[in-house]
Amino acid sequence: MADTAWQQCINPDCAKKYDLMEVLHRCGECGELLDVQYDWDQLPVPGSLEFFEGRWATRGNPVDFSGVWRFRELIPFASVAQLVTIGEGQTLLRKAPNVAEYAGHSPEKLYLQYEGLNPTGSFKDNGMAGAFTHAGMVGAKVVACASTGNTSAAVAAFAAAQRGIRAVVFIGSGKIALGKLSQALDYGALTIEIDGDFDDAMARVQEVSRSEGIYLMNSLNPFRLEGQKAIMYRILEGLKWEPPDWIIVPGGNLGNSSAFGKAYMELMDLGLVKRVPRLAVINAAGANTLTSIYNTVGVRWDKGRYDREKVDAFYSELDAGGIRAHTVASAIEINRPVNLSKCLRALEVMDGVTREITDQAIMDAKAVIARSGIGCEPASAATVAGLKCLREEGVIGPDETVAAVLTGHHLKAPEATIAYHSKEGAGLVAAIGIEKAAFGNRPVKVKNNINDILRALRESEGVL
Ligand SMILES: *Cc1c(COP(=O)(O)O)cnc(C)c1O
Ligand SMILES: [Zn+2]
DSSP: OTTTEEEEESOTTTOOEEOTTOOOSSOTTTOOOEEEEEOGGGSOOOSSGGGGGGGGGGTTSHHHHSTTGGGGGGSOSSOGGGOOOSSOOOOEEEEOHHHHHHTTSOGGGEEEEEGGGSTTSBTHHHHHHHHHHHHHHTTOSEEEEEESSHHHHHHHHHHHHSTTOEEEEEEETTOSOHHHHHHHHHTTOEEEEESSOHHHHHHHHHHHHHHHTOEEOSTTSHHHHHHHHHHHHHHHHHTTTOOOSEEEEEOSSSHHHHHHHHHHHHHHHTTSOSOOOEEEEEEEGGGOHHHIIIIISOOOOGGGOOOHHHHHHHHHHHHHTTOOOOOSOGGGOOSSOTTHHHHHHHHHHTTOEEEEEOHHHHHHHHHHHHTTTOOBOHHHHHHHHHHHHHHHHTSSOTTSOEEEEEOBBGGGOHHHHHHHHHOOHHHHHHHHSOSOOTTOOOOOOOOSSHHHHHHHHHHSTTTO
C-alpha cells in the first residue's frame, strides 16, 4: 500500500507529502491539516457503487460485515489483514414522515441516518475503525484523545477489543454526558478529567501526545476521517446509490462534515456519482464558531487560500472576551473546531451552508425525533432543528431529498432527556438551560391503588 497511499498537506501552496507510516498531527512545514491521498490509477476501484452490494452475501467475514470496510476499495490505505473492526457501521437510513412535518418538509423526503446503532452508540466508531487500523500499522501501544464523550467511548472500546493497546482519554470536568463517561470507565480507559473544558482538553492532549509519542485519536487524525467517509457511502446505499439533495450534520470539531466533503470529492473524481448533495452544517448557538466565521466574517475555502488572518483574529476575540462554548448539546460544545479548514473545503465542494440553532430548538427537535421511534442525543437533533430553520428560510425546498445524520444514541445523555420530560419553569432552566418543553412527557405519580391508577389512565389522552 505504501506507494499508492500517502499523507499530504491540504494547503495547495505547500502540499507536502508524508509517508503513510509517519505519525503526525499536522503538516510539519506549514501547520495545516493532512489528508490521506491515493494514487487511484494504481488501485482496483470498482466501476460502480453497486459492486458493494455483493459484500452482503459474505457478511460472515468481519471486514465485509463492517459498515466501513465493506467499502474498503474507497478507503485503500491498508491491506485486508491489517483492518481493525468491532462491527461498526450497521446503521439504518429511515424515512421519518412525522419529523419531516415538524420541520415543515415533505413527509416522504426526509431520511434519518441513525448512527446511534454503532457498537458504542455514536458515529465515532466509523472513524475509529480507520484510526485503529493505522495505529496497528505503525505499532502504537498507547492511544489518546480529548473528548466531549463519544470519542472517548469509541477509543476505549476499540482499545479494549485490541490486545496490547492502552487508551487514555482526556475530558473536561463536569462536561461529559453520563452515558459516555460510564462507557469510558467500563471499557477500561485511563480517564483523565481536566479542570477545564473540551478546548482545554484538546490542547493538552496534543501536547502530551507530541512529547510522549502517544498515538492521537482525535479527528485531526486523517485516518479517522477516512473511516467516517463510509457514512456517505451507506446513505447512498440506502438511497439505491442516488445522492440526496441535502446532507445535514451537526458541527462540533467538524470532522464529520470534513469527511463527507472528501468522500464526495473522491466519488466525483472516480466517476462513481453524477452529482454532489449540498451540505448543511448546524452549530449550537452557544458554540457557533463555524457559523460566525462562515456567515458573519465571510471566510471561504477559496481553493485552499482561505483568509487565515481573519480566522486568527476571530479566535483572538474569543480569547479576549473570555468566551467559552456553552450548549446542552455537549457533543458539539466546542469553540475551536480543529477541522475548520477542511470543513471550509467541504462547504465549497458541497455548495454548503451553515446555521446556528438554540438549545430550545435542539431539545424540542430531539423529543419529536424520539416520537418517531428513533432516540438520539441532543447534538444529533440539531440536524432536524437546522432543517426546520432552512425550510423556513426557503433555502431547502419542500421536495428536496434530505438525509440528516443522527450522530449519537439517546441513552448517551439520559440526564438531558429526563430533565426535559420531568422539569418545568426555573427547574428546567437550571437543568438544561431551556424555558419550556413543548413535547414534554411527564411521568404520572399515583398512589398504589387501582382507583387512582384507573383515574390516571382515564385522564390521559388515548388510553381508555
Ligand atoms: C462528535 C459528535 C458530533 C460532532 O461531530 P464533529 O465531527 O466533531 O463535528 C456530533 N454529534 C455527536 C453525537 C458526536 O459524538
Ligand atoms: Zn503544509
